[in-house]
Amino acid sequence: GAGVSQTPSNKVTEKGKYVELRCDPISGHTALYWYRQSLGQGPEFLIYFQGTGAADDSGLPNDRFFAVRPEGSVSTLKIQRTERGDSAVYLCASSPGYSGELFFGEGSRLTVL
């Protein structure tokens, strides 16, 4: 399809494990965002890429969280030493960069047991 694709859609892991979440943005979109959404809450900003570089990573909660976008397209959000509080839906969005509209994927639901 032509939308933002996120994998996996669901991930269950144990406390302390390492997790990678992948995002395939809409082709041609230069801007890519990661948000985290806890139950009953609005999306919370994590990190924003313009091209290959992280233009704003001020939302990453601590150094266990890291994201890359090496070729300016696909992005991976990496979480080390997962904690139960990391359980949430991780949303990826892309934007063509010339408008404010974000196009969201369906999210990756992470559950840390």
Add this chain to the structure above:
Amino acid sequence: GENVEQHPSTLSVQEGDSAVIKCTYSDSASNYFPWYKQELGKGPQLIIDIRSNVGEKKDQRIAVTLNKTAKHFSLHITETQPEDSAVYFCAASTGYSTLTFGKGTMLLVSP
């Protein structure tokens, strides 16, 4: 940083009634105010947005109003239909920077 407050948290209306959701923001530099609709198991989808040089914008049954002086903006849905049932989020940003979202309003439209 920006803080966006949204209310009510839940809203129940009868089909055909109007629904209004209100948001306030804290950063006077914010100039872009979108509204997103999120259905169960889906990502948020933009339904309407407004920039600070405009006081009101309409798109069929949906309208958004902005009061920059009071730093609040509202979403108005007229002639509601059951398919309007979803969670609605307001958001604010300065230009093309990252969006700060409200906590959402669950709208339930009963037939």
